Amino acid sequence: MSLLEVRNLDVFFGARQVVKDVSFSLEAGEKLALVGESGSGKTVTAQSILRLVEGARLAGQINFAGRDVLTMNTPQLRALRGGEVAMIFQEPMSALNPVMSIGAQIMEVLQLHKGLTRSEARAGAIAALERVGVPEAARRIEQFPHQLSGGQRQRAMIAMALACEPKLLIADEPTTALDVSIRLQILELLDQLRAETGMAILIITHDLNLVRRFADRVAVMERGVLVEQGRRETVMEAPQHPYTQRLLASRPQRDVGAVGAGCVLSARELCVDYPVPRPGLSGLFRRNQFRAVDRAQLELAPGETLGIIGESGSGKTSLALALLDLLPSTGEIRIKGEPWRADDAATRRALRRTVQVVFQDPLSSLSPRLSIARIVGEGLEIHEPGLSAEARRERVAQALLDVGLSEDGATAALLERYPHEFSGGQRQRIAIARALVLRPDIVVLDEPTSALDVTIQQQVLQLLGALQRKYGLAYVLVTHDIDVIRAMAHRVIVMKDSQMVESGPLDEILHHAQNPYTRKLIAASLR
Secondary structure, eight states, X not given: OOSEEEEEXXXXXXXXXXXXXXXXXXXXXXXXXXXXXXXSSHHHHHHHTTTOOTTOEEEEEEEETTEEGGGOOHHHHHHHBTTTEEEEOSOHHHHSOTTSOHHHHHHHHHHHHHOOXXXXXXXXXXXXXXXXXXXXXXXXXXXXXXXSOHHHHHHHHHHHHHTTOOSEEEEESTTTTSOHHHHHHHHHHHHHHHHHHOOEEEEEESOHHHHHHHOSEEEEEETTEEXXXXXXXXXXXXXXXXXXXXXXXXXXXOOOOOOOSSOSEXXXXXXEEEEEEOSSGGGGTOEEEEEEXXXXXXXXXXXXXXXXXXXXXXXXXXXXXXXXXXXXXXXXXXXXXXXXXXXXXXXXHHHHHHEEEEOSOHHHHSOTTSOHHXXXXXXXXXXXXXXOHHHHHHHHHHHHHHTTOOBTTBSTTTTTOOGGGSOHHHHHHHHHHHHHTTOOSEEEEESTTTTSOHHHHHHHHHHHHHHHHHHTOEEEEEOSOHHHHHHHOSEEEEEXXXXXXXXXXXXXXXXXXXXXXXXXXXXXXXX
C-alpha cells in the first residue's frame, strides 16, 4: 500500500466543482511535483489531503498510511496535521502568527506533538532553525515574523514543518520568495532530510526548473483536472498533453531594444543606514547603525534595463527604495541631471513624476477600497490637476490598453471593478498601468514576476519589453531570478552584504564573472 493514495477526488464549493476526479499516489521517500497555473486546483487538492479547505465538500478517497482521512474525527486530524503530515504554506508572512516570536511558534509544535518541556522545545527550535540555514538561530528565535526577511521567514516556516519529522511533507511553492542560491540550499536540505528519514514530499509549484532538479514524478493540473502524470524525465522531455507542452515552452525569452545616449539616473557614494537597538540599558538612549547599502555607484541610460541581483538581505531592495527617495540616504542621486533633494518643492514634485515603481506584490500595493479607475488615475490627480474628469478617464483607459487589459476590446467595463476581481497577472498589469499613466522616464521594478505563473511571467516580460521600446523607458530591475535578468537586462549589478561586488554588461557578468559570489549565483541558476 502506498503512503498516500488519492482516488477520484472531487472538491465542491457550493454547486461549483473546482477539482474533478483527481487520482494519484505517493510512496514513502518519493518526491511528487504537482504542477499547474494559478486556478488549476493544485493547492486545493493538496490542502484537501489534510482537510484544510474551509467550506469545501469533498468526495472520493484520501488514504494516508491505510487510514481514511475523510472519516477522521477532530482529535485524529489534529494528531495527523503537523505530526505525521506537515505543510509549508506559500506566503509565510500570512501563515506565521504575527504576535508570536518565531521560536515560540516552533516550540508550540514540538510541545504539542512531541510532549517536550519548554527548555527541550527551545533547544529543538534552535536546532531546527540551524538545520535550515538561519544564521544566529539563538537570537532569531526571539524575533517576530516582520523582523525577518522574506527568505528567512520561508526558512522559519520550513523549520516549523520539519520539527516533528513528518512522514509526508506538503510544500506549497516553498521556494518562490527565495534567492537562487538559497533555493538550491533548501532543495538540497529537503532532499537530505528525505533520504535520512524516508519522508515523502508533495511539492506544489509553477517553477519548472525546480521540477527538473527535484521531482521523481510529475502530475500536471489544468482547471481542476489532472491532465498528465508520469516520471519526471517522461513528462518534461516528451509531454503528451497540449497544456503541458505550453507550460514547458513558457521560459522567458530575451527581447530588448536599443539603449539611448545620455543618463537619466545616477548615484554616487550612496549609503543607506538603519537604526538598530543597542543591547542593555544604553539602548534606551542611543541606537547603533546598520548599513544596508554601502557607497553604491550607478548610471542608467534612456531605454536601458539595469538588473540588480543578490540574496535576501544583500541590500538590493534598500538600494531601489533609496533611488526612489523612499528611504533616507547619504550620497548623491540625480534624475536627468537634477538632484533628488532639490530645495524647490515644485522641482521635487516634477522629479517624483519622472520616476515610478511597480512593487512585488500587486494585491498589497493596490488599495482594496478603490476602483481601478481611481487607482490608475490617482497620480494624474496629483501631477496634472488641470485635467478634466473625462480627460483623466481617457488617459486611464489608454494606460490599460497599453498593458493589454480590455474586455471585448474596450476598458469601460474594467474601470469600476476592484483589485480582488482580477487575477494575479491582471493585477500586475494594473500596477504597471498605474506607473505608466504619468509617462515617466524611469520605472523601478521590484520582483515584478516572482509570484506569477510561467506563462503569465512570460506575458508580463514581453509587455515590459514592448513598453520599453515604445516609450524609451529606463528600468531598474530588482530580482533574484537569473532567467528574468537574462531576458531583460542590458547591465547587471551584483550585491552582497550591502556591497556592490560586481557590475558590468549582461554577457560579461553571465559568462565571465570575476567575483566568486557572482559565479555561485550563476551556477545555482543553471543546475
